[in-house]
Structures are given as C-alpha cells and as structure tokens.
Amino acid sequence: MQPSSIIEFVQETYQTEAFIPLHAPSFNGNEKAYVADTLDSTFVSSVGRYVDDFEQKIEAFTGCAKAVATVNGTAALQTALYMAGIQRGDLVITQALTFVATCNVLYHMGAAPIFVDVSPISLGLCPKAVEAYLTEYAQLTDEGCIHKHTGQRIKAVMPMHTFGHPVELDELVAVCQKWQLVLVEDAAESLGSYYKSRHTGTVGMLGALSFNGNKIITSGGGGMVLCRSEELGAHTKHVTTTAKVPHPYEFYHDEPGFNHRMPNLNAALGCAQMERLDSILANKRTLAHQYQAFFAGSGWQFVAEPDYARSNYWLNAVICPSQEARDQLLSETNAAGVMTRPVWQLMHRLPMFEKAMRGPLPYSEHLESHLVNLPSSPVIKLA
Ligand SMILES: *Cc1c(COP(=O)(O)O)cnc(C)c1O
Numbered sequence: 001m002q003p004s005s006i007i008e009f010v011q012e013t014y015q016t017e018a019f020i021p022l023h024a025p026s027f028n029g030n031e032k033a034y035v036a037d038t039l040d041s042t043f044v045s046s047v048g049r050y051v052d053d054f055e056q057k058i059e060a061f062t063g064c065a066k067a068v069a070t071v072n073g074t075a076a077l078q079t080a081l082y083m084a085g086i087q088r089g090d091l092v093i094t095q096a097l098t099f100v101a102t103c104n105v106l107y108h109m110g111a112a113p114i115f116v117d118v119s120p121i122s123l124g125l126c127p128k129a130v131e132a133y134l135t136e137y138a139q140l141t142d143e144g145c146i147h148k149h150t151g152q153r154i155k156a157v158m159p160m161h162t163f164g165h166p167v168e169l170d171e172l173v174a175v176c177q178k179w180q181l182v183l184v185e186d187a188a189e190s191l192g193s194y195y196k197s198r199h200t201g202t203v204g205m206l207g208a209l210s211f212n213g214n215k216i217i218t219s220g221g222g223g224m225v226l227c228r229s230e231e232l233g234a235h236t237k238h239v240t241t242t243a244k245v246p247h248p249y250e251f252y253h254d255e256p257g258f259n260h261r262m263p264n265l266n267a268a269l270g271c272a273q274m275e276r277l278d279s280i281l282a283n284k285r286t287l288a289h290q291y292q293a294f295f296a297g298s299g300w301q302f303v304a305e306p307d308y309a310r311s312n313y314w315l316n317a318v319i320c321p322s323q324e325a326r327d328q329l330l331s332e333t334n335a336a337g338v339m340t341r342p343v344w345q346l347m348h349r350l351p352m353f354e355k356a357m358r359g360p361l362p363y364s365e366h367l368e369s370h371l372v373n374l375p376s377s378p379v380i381k382l383a
Pocket of ligand 1: 072073074075077098099101102160186188189210211212221222223
C-alpha cells in the first residue's frame with residue numbers, strides 16, 4: 001500500500017483537500033450558551049453550578065462513586081496518586097509507551113517510574129510483563145512490596161489506556177492483589193471506553209480523565225479524578241480545594257492541599273460537550289470501522305479494540321510493515337496536509353527518565369518505530 005492511497009482515503013472520508021488535523025474539537029451544541037451563562041452570572045471561577053453538574057454527569061456516565069473535577073488531566077493524575085498514598089521515594093510501575101504527563105507527576109511527587117512493556121493485545125501495560133518484573137526484582141515484606149536492589153517501596157501500578165483501548169484489567173488487578181499494590185488508572189484518553197462492562201478508570205482505586213482540547217471531549221483544559229467510594233471522593237475533593245476545613249471565617253487547612261479545582265467557565269463547556277458524547281462516540285466508531293475495512297488484508301495492521309473491550313477509538317492507529325514504510329507515510333501525509341504522528345518517544349529516552357529502572361521493552365520499541373496515528377476527528381457527514 002502506498003501513502004498516496006492512504007491520503008486519498010482520508011481526504012475522501014473527510015470530504016476535503018484542505019488541512020486535516022489529528023483531532024479537532026467541535027462545538028455545535030449548547031457550548032456557547034453555557035459558557036455565556038457563566039459570564040452573565042459572573043460565576044466564572046471556583047464557585048458555580050456547572051462544576052457540580054459536570055461531576056454528576058461523569059458519575060452517571062462512568063458509574064464511579066464520586067468524580068472530582070480538576071484544572072487538567074495532569075492535576076487529576078497527581079491528585080489520584082496523592083490519594084493512593086504515593087510518597088517521596090516510592091516506585092510506581094507504568095509503561096514507557098505513554099504521554100509524558102504520566103511520568104512527570106511521579107517526578108514532581110519525588111517518586112519514580114519503573115517502565116514495563118506494553119501488551120500487543122491492548123498497547124497498554126502488559127500484566128505478564130508486570131508479573132515477570134516483580135518476580136525478578138520485588139519481595140513482599142511486612143512493609144509491603146519492596147524493590148530487592150534499592151529497598152524502595154513499590155507502591156502502585158499505573159496503566160494507561162493507550163489511544164482509548166482498555167488494558168487487561170482483570171489480570172492487572174490480580175497482580176496488584178498478589179503483590180499488595182494499588183491500581184491507579186491513567187484514563188486520560190479513554191472516556192467512553194469500557195473494559196468488559198466497566199468504564200475505564202473505575203476499576204482501580206482511582207482513575208484520571210483529561211478534557212484537554214485534543215481529547216474526545218474538551219472543557220478547554222480540565223480533568224476528573226474517578227474515585228471508587230464516596231468517602232474517598234469527599235476526601236479527594238477536600239484535597240483539590242486546599243484542604244480547607246469548613247468554617248464561617250477561620251482559615252484552617254488540615255493537610256497539604258492542592259488548588260486543582262476546575263473553574264466554572266471550563267465546566268460549562270464540559271457540560272455542553274457531555275450532552276454530545278454519545279453521538280461523538282458513535283461517529284468515531286463508524287470512522288474506526290472504515291479505517292479497519294480500508295486496511296484489511298493490506299499488511300498494514302489497523303489497531304482494533306481488544307475482544308474484551310469497547311473502545312472510544314480516541315486516536316486511530318496503524319502499525320506499518322516496516323520503519324521505512326512508517327517514515328514514508330509520515331513525511332508524505334504531513335506534506336499533503338493530512339496530519340499524522342508517530343507514537344511518543346519512549347519515556348526512558350527522555351533526559352529526566354533515562355535512569356529509571358525498567359524491564360525489557362521489545363513491543364514498546366516495535367510500536368515506537370512502526371506505529372502511526374491517523375486523523376480521528378468526528379466526521380461531519382457521519383453526524
Ligand atoms: C492528555 C493526557 C494526560 C494529561 O492531560 P492534560 O489534561 O493535558 O493535563 C495524561 N496522560 C495521558 C496518557 C494523556 O494522553
């Protein structure tokens with residue numbers, strides 16, 4: 001297959017020869033009305049009804065006990081890790097194939113990642129690779145799971161649902177139980193994705209969503225912490241809002257809190273986008289099926305949802321037959337105004353994580369040199 005036929009297919013699908021972005025937001029519902037409402041009311045900041053509304057909409061949609069809105073997905077992740085008990089010096093097992101935010105939050109908490117390979121089934125953290133790493137390097141003690149070489153505590157496992165495809169959660173839960181580790185899901189890319197019947201981000205103790213402009217729906221900037229119980233949710237909300245103890249006039253804060261709350265202005269946009277989420281998901285599913293049919297039998301492997309999952313198909317992806325084919329596809333599509341991107345460079349290649357501990361990463365490396373993300377915005381004519 002030549003890049004030219006892929007370009008033709010994408011231009012045909014989007015019915016344009018103008019620039020086609022990787023993922024663009026669309027605002028054709030109540031977005032303007034709700035945002036204007038916050039301006040009219042003057043409640044644009046940390047107080048206002050849209051924040052509560054947005055949290056309730058996410059709770060209803062995902063089935064989590066309590067959702068807590070934050071300024072962005074990175075803040076949601078940091079909050080989730082703090083609530084999971086991650087402390088300075090701790091180690092957290094995650095994937096080298098992820099967006100840098102997953103690891104940056106660990107860095108800023110004084111914790112460190114351990115990189116383990118991803119699974120060919122999900123492109124996310126591989127339960128077998130996690131188990132193999134722990135068997136070789138960890139031991140269970142009275143203090144929990146300890147790294148044999150450094151004596152540091154291994155506290156949590158943080159899988160990321162790559163491009164919206166759910167990881168193998170039952171198997172990861174079993175590994176976490178065996179090794180006494182907390183499961184925290186980076187579900188930034190997977191709003192609308194289900195593992196079996198459960199929404200991603202609700203299986204672990206905590207999960208984090210992102211509503212950045214390039215995600216499946218956006219609030220301009222924003223995130224949400226998904227909490228497994230109401231008590232945990234109430235405590236999480238407290239921590240994101242400076243941990244102030246309610247009082248008519250005294251300022252008393254009972255732990256080191258964050259100011260991570262989402263402004264009402266952003267929540268208004270998020271509420272309007274939530275009203276359209278089902279139709280956006282249906283549209284993107286149709287688009288993914290079109291890509292899948294286009295690549296079928298070509299030797300170019302379209303990344304389809306795992307058998308156990310229903311994916312939101314946030315970013316469509318194809319695994320090219322060779323690195324040369326990948327390079328040619330990237331250069332010709334981008335020159336033609338069809339935006340494509342390779343996957344992120346693996347985390348251990350970045351200067352701040354090059355010394356991080358890691359297991360073997362053969363499949364992550366294969367994806368790094370062969371995978372290309374394809375334009376994935378909802379298609380107007382499918383709406
Ligand atoms: C987008 C993203 C984040 C961070 O979300 P922001 O809202 O941009 O801070 C974290 N992890 C992953 C995997 C992401 O894709």
